[in-house]
Amino acid sequence: MSKLIKPTPTLTRRTLLGTAAAAAATPLLGRYAQAQSSEPIRIGFQVHRTGIGASYGRWYDRTTTAAVKRINDMGGINGRPVEIVAEDDGTDPKRGAEVVEKFATQHNCDIGFGTLFSHVVYGSAPRAGELKLPYFVVSEGHHVASGALNRWTMQPGITDVKSQVQAMAPFVADNLGKKVTMIYPDFAFGHDHRDYFSEAIEKQGGEVVAKIAIPPSETSFTKYFPKIPRDTEVIYHVMIGPAVLTFVKEMGEFFGPSKPEIFGFLDSLEAVDINSPGLEFLEGTYFWEGNPRHAQADQSSHDKMYREAVGVDENGASVSDAKDVSTYSHMFGCWETLNIVKRGMEAADYKGIADRSKLIEAIEEMSDMPLSDDHPQGAKRFNGKTHQTFGHQYISKVDSGKLVLAHTSSIEDTLYEDEVDYTAQSF
């Protein structure tokens, strides 16, 4: 798809810069004429085009394209059009750092944006900090709020995994059961879930009765199911990778019709059709969703608008191919982040790269953001100190092959103690 998203397809940056008279005479550019400069705001889009993140990158790209089109259709930012400069990071941290450097030193970008995979964020954020490039990640990682990064790195458009996991506990304890068996891959991702959720469920009066860690290279799981204690009321699973369908199928075969309540994270099945063969067993089970994939009965006008803009149907699939399921739980983060950047630049009266620190400060000042076309996933509460946003989490039940919303967590359920104050760091 088109990468250089501009108000008119025939304009190049040179014409935008060099021929003011011609620009004024161009109807589409006239919209931006009130600005002192019609030079585009250049947003460096660090996209997982190739590598293991490519299936997410494709949807991040599509969402970003749609968000920028909307912003430009509304007049751009501070009267200037927005231009996306997309660079592939290969879902690789070293390449990610190179891309960030190119944004800052070669492409003359105002900000960097859009990174998803945590290891790429870790590889790139220090370079963004060194180059003083505002770097907006859309990653879900706890890396920003944990204090591991720097003042130039922010995650304002998507919540982090720590808050997500913690917000699940009240619903699980109140509705599904208090004795939980956790099944998770035996590395840091799984350990994070284990630790965050164990603590949270205990606060709700529940307990984790078994912790079943599965080696990451495992592709068959039948030998692990007998380890599930008989008094288990809820299974909490966070399996990921290609074998996740096998996991679900084998768990279904193990339990047969009499299964305990089952709760999982949709990360396992993001971009996968919930009606895939082998997933029948998921009927009646619950999932965390970052943003409900299926349009709900009480769908907001904002979600409707957002779906139409991105080209996603009521089942969360591409309007051009009903089998092409989107990464609906994550990609809204691109849309919302870009709208926050817009508001931040407007608040800071951003004029150019000299105002980059003012942009960071303006966003640090932000707090509550209501459900709106800018925030179709739901209201947000940004924490300027930790550079992390907090928001509603969704729990859906698989009902007749659809994910039907069963619970919306409050923002308060997702909050935790600050672990860092980036505002105390100098630029």
Next chain:
Amino acid sequence: MHKTWLSFVLLLAPAAAFAHAGQQGLVLLLPTEIYIVSGGLVVAATVALAALMDHDSLHRLFRARPLFTVPAPWCAGPSLISTLVFSACIWLGLFGPYDPLANLMTLGLWTVVWIALVVLCGLFGNLWAWLNPWSGLFRLLSGPDPTPPFKLPDRLGCWPAVLLLMAFNGFGIASVNATDPRVLAILASLYWMFTFVMMMLFGAQNWLQRGEFLSVFISLFAKISPFRRDAKLQVGTPGWRITTAATPSLSLAVFALVLLGTGTFDGLNETFFWLVQLGVNPLEFPGRSAIVTETLIGLAVTNICLCLIFYICVWVTAPKGQTGILFRRQTFTILPIALAYHFAHFLPGFLVDAQHTLVALSSPLGQGTDYLNLGPFFVTTGFFNTTATVRAIFLSQAAAIVIGHVLAILLSHRVASDYFATRRGILISQLPLSAFMIGYTILGLWLLATAKGA
């Protein structure tokens, strides 16, 4: 330093992990064990069938039939057009979209040439001889048959092409910049100039046949094609041209094996199995840059092992004094397997990137033009999400692997018939190679079916 950094990432990074099920998840649910065993049995049955064939039937099987006269193609024209297209791609690589999937430099090399054109040449013959971006311009500037100022030493054989192929493969598989349009444009233009200079120094045909790896590569795959244009268009069982080919030099024989070895490693290096050997968590692939050295070593070791194993398979039963010639001739019989691996490995990616290519052709500068009148066009990967389509893709890949091995078995028996007088002699001589090919079938199908994490 490298390890320390990797540990840091492994310790801290994976607060969120996104490795998802997708196509490979559905493949893991297919009855792939049955497919693998069936494929192995088909190839084993081919060994039995070949054992029953005498000299005459083996020769008859690979005898071509002349059809009709076809005019010689206009050699310079397509190549000159190709040079123009290549130049446009270089320009786009340097000044077009940074996004590799929107840039025709990247898509032109990896999708159009490396996948589509290579496979087409394997099916229909050496189209590259007309379409390469050098020979037309060379002919225009130097005339049809100039005497080169220097002679490429005979002892160099095709080793320059082998070295360039290995360098290209190493870059393509190990480098994280292998799809970067800017990097590709610079490397491709340097390579174009280097090749053109070498053609001027050593003669066009000499360099294209011995030094320019892509021409050597495609000319070998073209030997699998059922077609050949001589005085008349000849048609035969795919691979018949291998049976009539001149005995290759050792360097060309190694080149053929490197094609297969690289194709094998390209599949292997994505698997859980390989990542676990490297100590990498397959659910948390750290990126290509973290394993560049390991990848290059793995690529080299795979190729060395394949050459050694293949040599041993020939050596065990070769008549005294004929091991060398038999080894060199038999290496060509694995070309159908190499082509099958190429097709199978790249098919899923091609189905997606061909769509990106279409979009990029419609909007080469990535600025929203729509020369092909595609209208709103969203690249889809929906066919990776249903069992029916995933099964169809898997079976297409598996069928290619099996057909490649069946052809290879028949070809190896046919080649052996030139050196062994009796049916029994052929049979015994081919036992090691046949076992190797049955094993390789199973390996190839397993590579398609096993879990992947990179």
